[in-house]
Amino acid sequence: MFVQDLKLEFYNVLVGKRILIIVNYDIDGICASKIIQSLFKYDHMLYSVVPIMGMAGMQRAYTENRDDVKYVILINCGGCVDIVDLLQPDEEVVFFVCDSHRPLDVCNIYSDKQVCILGDPATEETIPSFEAIFRESDGEDSADEDDDEDDNEEEGTTRMEKHANRVLKQRERRTWENERDRIMFDYSQYSYYGRSSAIILFELAWKLTKDSPDLLWWAIVGTTEQLILGKIESSTYTLEIDNIQSHVSRLTTKSSDQTQxxxxxxxxxxxxxxxxxxxxxxxxxxxxxxxxxxxxxxxxxxxxxxxxxxxxxxxxxxxxxxxxxxxxxxxxxxxxxxxxxxxxxxxxxxxxxxxxxxxxxxxxxxxxxxxxxxxxxxxxxxxxxxxxxxxxxxxxxxxxxxxxxxxxxxxxxxxxxxxxxxxxxxxxxxxEAHQVHSAGPFFYFILNEENSYFSYPFGLTMLAKFILNGYVSTSRSRRAPELPLIVSCPVDAERGLCLLVGIPPVRENSPKSFFGKAFEQAAQKSNSVIRQDFFEPSLIQIRQSDLTRFLDTLTVLLS
Known part of the structure; x- marks a missing residue:
């Protein structure tokens, strides 16, 4: 469920409670956690902060701290996975999710109070309706069928009619399931980013009248990270800084009235x-x-x-x-x-x-x-x-x-x-060495040796964006701006693992990525072992021995 009144339905609920804050390993998350920690310190609230780098880290962080807390804040993590299914919490535990990753998981969206998403549903892209993706369980359907059979027997209905009714219900269910799968694929096929979590929590501080230039600066840094790493469009950034400017003017006027x-x-x-x-x-x-x-x-x-x-x-x-x-x-x-x-x-x-x-x-x-x-x-x-x-x-x-x-x-x-x-x-x-190759539907570049600068997501992603833009600027191919790039780098020679990232085409106006679903399907069809543990679906770990087979399958899939 969405929580729009952050003061009443989020912050006031936490006052006087012990809180666990789980933060994803990114700059916007760090800025957001810095803001919420400042608010908690102001009100002398008890909290613990645990940084994580992926879903396994989130599970571990919650498991190690679950006995102490009933309220958990997830910053830039958890929004895109079914939290209750993944973490198996007690019924009284409440998760407040402030996550810029999109699309949000529908189970979180339609959760009844246990998962609370900080944000406005009106700003989200089309969310599937509840009726389109949830219906009564198979067991309840079977029970209905049994009841129907009992009623029909009392009325003397023939066995053939009962069979026809059952077949009709099964056909209706299959049709509904196919339509649900289509709706869910359309909803979840692209990964992208929403508003900066730091901005959302700064606006909470503003509503609590506890904002300051320092908190605003951290919100600005979180938003700027989204621009620099290409997480949002420049037009989205422009709209956001118009909003930020009003806060800058207000706080500047407030500061000038005080002793500097x-x-x-x-x-x-x-x-x-x-x-x-x-x-x-x-x-x-x-x-x-x-x-x-x-x-x-x-x-x-x-x-x-x-x-x-x-x-x-x-x-x-x-x-x-x-x-x-x-x-x-x-x-x-x-x-x-x-x-x-x-x-x-x-x-x-x-x-x-x-x-x-x-x-x-x-x-x-x-x-x-x-x-x-x-x-x-x-x-x-x-x-x-x-x-x-x-x-x-x-x-x-x-x-x-x-x-x-x-x-x-x-x-x-x-x-x-x-x-x-x-x-x-x-x-x-x-x-210069012409190491960027075309596989048909995408370009790929493979680093053959470990490099400490590119062994972690940020460095490899920045390298991939630079290489793709550089290659397109020098390529004579008209198709070059329309093709994405895949880059891999060894990260663990002993275990034979490499980190792989997919980057959208240069010509795309939107930073949305389809690689998450594509990687998942290619791994299944090629029997490759991949680890999609990061909250960015376009980043995976894969065995080097599976890499060639995986890329070949991905080529066929995207052709």
Missing amino acids: THSASKITFENDLHLALYRHWSVTESMRNSMYCACKLKLWTLRGEKKLHELLVEMGLPLTHAKQMFNSMDLTLRQEFHQMIEKLAEKYGIPDIVYGSFTLNYGYRNRYSAADYVYALLAILESVKHDKTPEDCFLEALDGLSKSHKSILTAGIESAKLLLSAIFRQVQSSL
Whole structure:
């Protein structure tokens, strides 16, 4: 069931209770959990936070904590699976689901109070009606048939008529089941994303009059992650930032009425550039390692490098300055940088390099864009090593959101530079070596050796998007923009496992992915062993020995 009044039907229900918060391993989830934790701390509420990376992790987290709590909050997890069937909770346990993954599971939608989805059903795409997907069980149907038979016998109905009635009921049921299967396939065939969970929980804080610039900033970071990772369309992002701007104006006015200190946060809306970390990097490195700019200018080629130099010259930005750290550039050049690049964007084929975003200012010299935070936190989440567990990375990212832990953010930005540089080098070598192959209905690229940067979902997904956009920008094939890409990378040599991700075509205006269902069907038809444990259905683990057979079957399936 949907819960729309978050203050009365969600937050007030939890006051005074012990709560378990299970959070998916993504930036929007981390920002949302940071917001709800701030609210709980304000009201001195008892809670536990458990980060997870998949459905197995969610089951384990609940099993280990089920004795202590009756109220569970699932952030960016659980919405797309039948929670009651998966977790087998006691009847008095209530799950509040704040999940941006779509489509939502129909059992959760039509749950009677045990599963409560935070959101408005009016904003969801067409949800199947209850009557179209649920009906009385087979046992009840059989009982009805027996009753009918008893009645018919009393009336002296012949055995042939009874058989005809039974056949008619079975035929009606089969027809209904076929129609239900069709409706469910249409509803669940694509995976996509809804509103940021961080935004939803910030709006709760606003309604509770407990919002602040810090909470708003975390909501902005969660929304920006959706844009940068291609989870939502740019038009959806534009509509959301219009909503966010009203909160920025309100909180700015509220803050200006109070005594300001140099450490106070100030959020400003401005036109920014789709250049990764340029305020903390050199202009040339930022442009080279930003997917949009690199793919439009083909910066992995000599011709692309020459075009970049021409752009810098026409901008009036000397190469020596462009190769310096941005903060070390001449002040006048820094101030005019936006205007210079915006003026030449159309001429050099990068018209969408400007977009609306937010920056955070605090102290005397601390200025970060929301995208800076996203890249830094992505790098932190990707930094899993032998001595550093995913839980450690999650807590570090959580701390990195706080102004008091600036050193974590700074280290994250430096790590993000290494990650983005590694992605660009891999794209460059892959395209130069012609390692992107066509299988007919899709492209595929297979990494043959383990790479720590691409062994986790974020790094591999960013690499796949970069490779697909780069390949399409250089391909002469008219079909190239219409084909998706599949990328795989070994992740566990001892067990022979690799991580595989599917990316929608470049030409698709919508980031919806059909790979979840396609992977599931291909695995069944090829008898391949796959693990669809992630909450993103287009990400799977598969045995390397099954990979060729799996891709061959997928080719036939999608042809």
